[in-house]
Amino acid sequence: MTLQDFISQQREVFALAHPQSKALSEKASAWRGGVPMHWMRDWASTFPIYAKCASGATLTDVDGIAYDDFCLGDTPSMFGHARAELAAAVADQAGQGVGYMLPMPLSNVVGDLLCERFGMDQWQVATTASDANRAVIRWARAITGRERILVFDGCYHGMVEDCFVALYDGVPSNKTGLIGQVHDQTQTTTVIAFNDLAALEAALATGNIAAVLAEPVMTNCGMIRPDDGFLQALRDLCTAHGTLLVMDETHTLSSDPRGYCVAHGLKPDMFVVGKAIAGGIPAAVWGVTAEVAARMDEAQARIGPGQSGIGTTLSGNALVMRAIHTVLTQIATQPAYDHMLAGAEYLVAGLDRVIAGLPWCTVHVGARVELVFAPEPPRNAEEMRRYLDHDLLDAFHLFLINRGVLIAPFHNMMLISPQTQTQAIDRLVDAVAAFAHHYREFS
Missing domain, CATH: 3.90.1150.10 (Aspartate Aminotransferase, domain 1)
Structure with missing residues (x-):
């Protein structure tokens, strides 16, 4: 046969x-x-x-x-599907209203839980990891004054146009099949092979990379583990060249209740996790260190008032807050x-x-x-x-x-x-x- x-x-x-x-x-x-x-x-x-x-x-x-x-x-x-804890919490919250566009007392509790678990100092809620990754890229550019980001060939960070680049025979290009994209993303996104320390060092040495956006273990082109020492070298090189390190743990949250980074002693500047954080209720969270938060304040002051273009009405709603709280306290134990x-x-x-x-x-x-x-x-x-x-x-x-x-x-x-x-x-x-x-x- x-x-x-x-x-x-x-x-x-x-x-x-x-x-x-x-x-x-x-x-x-x-x-x-x-x-x-x-x-x-x-x-x-x-x-x-x-x-x-x-x-x-x-x-x-x-x-x-x-x-x-x-x-x-x-x-x-x-x-797991149909978790009783989540079903009860969601049903109870639905009876009290699902979206106010206002914080509620539980919001403060959830913020503290996120700080304690994942080690970042300040947080925001998005509706998907795509939205969260868009936000951190925008903030990284605002903070550093640099246009370019760096991603790894084979990555996927949601529906984020900046990340739809790949290496074809070693040449950076927009990903094949990309629909309706009129911009050449390679003009503002650098793409290199995962585990290629020499390429990473050369790219960051240009001084024009605002942020590296990565998973600690690549999971979207097949699972690819980092070489021994690669992630620490990535952290050190980002620090040396003034580049922010963003870790997207939407998939690697499966490694540890605290995520892969905390479990392995890796300290990113910005952190994203979606999908499972609210038990399947559409939600993501992104966090930053105190230093990055202060730089965000400075950037906001320079930019001045107006519409930031970051955030959506459904983000951080009451139903999501209740779901995240339930996951962090009762489910992801x-x-x-x-x-x-x-x-x-x-x-x-x-x-x-x-x-x-x-x-x-x-x-x-x-x-x-x-x-x-x-x-x-x-x-x-x-x-x-x-x-x-x-x-x-x-x-x-x-x-x-x-x-x-x-x-x-x-x-x-x-x-x-x-x-x-x-x-x-x-x-x-x-x-x-x-x-x-x-x-x-x-x-």
């Missing part, structure tokens, strides 16, 4: 098992692309799976099929992370066992695990792209779906929640083992 034969077979299996999803997808003409948000079509299935409900680490579709969910909404539901981290270790051990002898590897940070179809963990996006076999990825994802397992649709990322049980991990490992058996047949 060839790989294409295998994919065709799996598509037939999927179609037969999902008549209700198929019927609903055929009636979705009001939605462009057939779905409310086009990423919902990025799964390997020939038509979207229509969800009925989800609880804990299990999602059930309209055809009555229950899935072990290792995608968890691509992180917003990292702590150390015992929850102990379960998540132990589960990830258990998953890695199982995957390493069943892929032995294949040119595949696992990459692991915190509660996030990736199966990479490469013999060694790639060190940058260019290396990762060499192993992105889209047909193989489609075959793998569709096979898992047909076995009742969901992982993130964009690559092979798997996330462990506090409610993920050992039996579910065993079923995932068994499914990977079965796929590995088929791979040996058609490779």
